Amino acid sequence: xxxxxxxxxxxxxxxxxxxxxxxxxxxxxxxxxxxxxxxxxxxxxxxxxxxxxxxxxxxxxxxxxxxxxxxxxxxxxxxxxxxxxxxxxxxxxxxxxxxxxxxxxxxxxxxxxxxxxxxxxxxxxxxxxxxxxxxxxxxxxxxxxxxxxxxxxxxxxxxxxxxxxxxxxxxxxxxxxxxxxxxxxxxxxxxxxxxxxxxxxxxxxxxxxxxxxxxxxxxxxxxxxxxxxxxxxxxxxxxxxxxxxxxxxxxxxxxxxxxxxxxxxxxxxxxxxxxxxxxxxxxxxxxxxxxxxxxxxxxxxxxxxxxxxxxxxxxxxxxxxxxxxxxxxxxxxxxxxxxxxxx
Numbered sequence: 516x517x518x519x520x521x522x523x524x525x526x527x528x529x530x531x532x533x534x535x536x537x538x539x540x541x542x543x544x545x546x547x548x549x550x551x552x553x554x555x556x557x558x559x560x561x562x563x564x565x566x567x568x569x570x571x572x573x574x575x576x577x578x579x580x581x582x583x584x585x586x587x588x589x590x591x592x593x594x595x596x597x598x599x600x601x602x603x604x605x606x607x608x609x610x611x612x613x614x615x616x617x618x619x620x621x622x623x624x625x626x627x628x629x630x631x632x633x634x635x636x637x638x639x640x641x642x643x644x645x646x647x648x649x650x651x652x653x654x655x656x657x658x659x660x661x662x663x664x665x666x667x668x669x670x671x672x673x674x675x676x677x678x679x680x681x682x683x684x685x686x687x688x689x690x691x692x693x694x695x696x697x698x699x700x701x702x703x704x705x706x707x708x709x710x711x712x713x714x715x716x717x718x719x720x721x722x723x724x725x726x727x728x729x730x731x732x733x734x735x736x737x738x739x740x741x742x743x744x745x746x747x748x749x750x751x752x753x754x755x756x757x758x759x760x761x762x763x764x765x766x767x768x769x770x771x772x773x774x775x776x777x778x779x780x781x782x783x784x785x786x787x788x789x790x791x792x793x794x795x796x797x798x799x800x801x802x803x804x805x806x807x808x809x810x811x812x813x814x815x816x817x818x819x820x821x822x823x824x825x826x827x828x829x830x831x832x833x834x835x836x837x838x839x840x841x842x843x844x845x846x847x848x849x850x851x852x853x854x855x856x857x858x
Contacts, residue, residue, distance in 0.1 A: 517850055518542045519740045520628035523638050524769040525779045526616070527623040528654055532556055536580070538571035540771040542627050546614060547571040551578040557591045558616035558625055564595075564609055620645040621654065622767070622779065639742050642765055645781055650763070651788035653797045654781045659810050661817035663741050663768040663776040664825070664843060669813055670743050670766050671705050671838040673733055679808050696837040701738050703845060705838035708732040711752040717800075718749045718760055721786060721793065728752045737842045739849050741768030760786045774817055780805065 524541060527548060531537055536549045538561045547561035547570050559580070561571050568584040575581070579588045579596060587609065588597035595609035615626040615633035620642040626633035644650050659666060669675065673694065695706040711728045719725035729749040736744045748761035765781040780801065787793045820828060825843070832840065 517854065518627075518770055519846075519849055519853060521626075521632050521853070522628075522740055523624040523626055523633075523635075524740075525622045525767045525777075526558065526625040526769065528656055528779065529618050529621050529623055530654075531656070532623050534575060536571045536573075536575065538569065539777060540775075541625060541777070542770055543772055544612075544627070545569065546625065547580065548616065548623065549575060549580075551591060556616050556618055556623060558614040559589065559591070559593045560611035560613075562611065563587060563589075564611060570611070621652065621781065639738065641736075641744050642781070644763055645765070645783055649788075650783040650785055651794075652781050652783045653794050653801070655779075655798075655801050655805070657778040657780070657805055657810060658771070659776050659778055659814060660774060661776060661813045662774055663770045664846070665813050665816055665820075666768055666776055666778060666809075667737065667741060667743075667842060668825075668836075668839040669809060670745075671703070671735055671737055671842055672835050673705055673707050673735060673838075674835040679812060680804050694834060694837070696841065698841065698845075699736075703737045703838055703841045704734065705737075706732070706734040714749050717747075720796070721760055722749070723758070735838070737838070739842075739846050741770075743767065758786075760784070773822070778805070 532548050536547050538547045545561035546558050548558045561569050563582045570580045573581045573583040579590050581588045586599045590596045593611040593613035595605050598605045645652050692709050709731045714729045730752050731749045734746040743766035745764040750759040763783045767779045769777045782797050
């Protein structure tokens with residue numbers, strides 16, 4: 516399987532990258548990340564070109580990485596700047612790959628394609644609300660032993676939460692309400708709205724009176740290769756100008772290998788922003804919903820499928836699969852175009 520390369524991927528949460536080196540596999544490449552003494556982020560290949568020892572096992576000497584095996588030092592550009600052996604001569608090939616690496620919206624973004632094509636303006640702008648004091652964020656990271664497209668299928672399916680996450684989201688009317696799927700620019704949109712109904716448990720504890728009927732919506736937007744924005748909210752049906760509880764959550768998938776994925780999520784809300792109890796509720800949902808419900812199910816599916824592609828296994832398709840199928844087809848077109856441009 517090939518991956519899109521001329522796009523930005525999330526490599527870490529910004530709080531994960533500091534003066535202690537962090538290593539992560541991205542598109543089958545081991546990357547080591549750290550911050551210079553002035554706080555500037557750095558990402559280089561996590562493999563010494565001498566005996567291929569992981570540089571992340573070494574130490575930082577100022578802003579340079581020193582290999583723990585034989586003491587070679589590499590600067591922030593990936594160039595070897597010190598050979599402590601013999602006459603100290605540095606082989607011309609003694610360098611490692613350097614990756615454009617920037618911080619934005621509380622996330623660390625890495626460019627895996629040619630450096631000269633790395634344009635920061637290509638980072639999705641619909642995550643900019645994470646920088647606003649009007650939204651409170653709770654963030655997390657999960658490693659899953661599954662292909663990123665299987666996780667994307669799960670995110671675009673707005674019906675599975677009525678079963679897999681029934682303890683949080685069960686609302687039978689969501690299964691029968693019209694499910695809209697459409698494309699908007701480069702995005703695939705999956706949308707469900709329920710009008711004049713009692714809210715699901717996900718919002719009940721945050722409403723003044725959870726028995727009052729509300730209009731509730733759930734809209735998932737996808738853009739290649741793995742950018743998601745989930746908009747979920749409720750407002751009173753009788754007084755639509757009253758209180759509105761809204762979440763605008765990021766779900767961002769960064770392939771590690773063909774069968775593993777780093778999954779980053781940011782839950783942003785516009786209500787009870789200073790309430791630590793709500794933060795705790797969200798973290799508990801992330802722990803259970805993502806960690807104990809989604810993750811084992813998707814990993815089990817990956818084990819059943821092995822290396823096979825979804826369509827090669829001739830799956831039956833339901834109406835709830837519309838958004839996932841559109842996203843897979845859109846991604847396949849982009850991968851094919853990339854392949855043809857590299858010929």
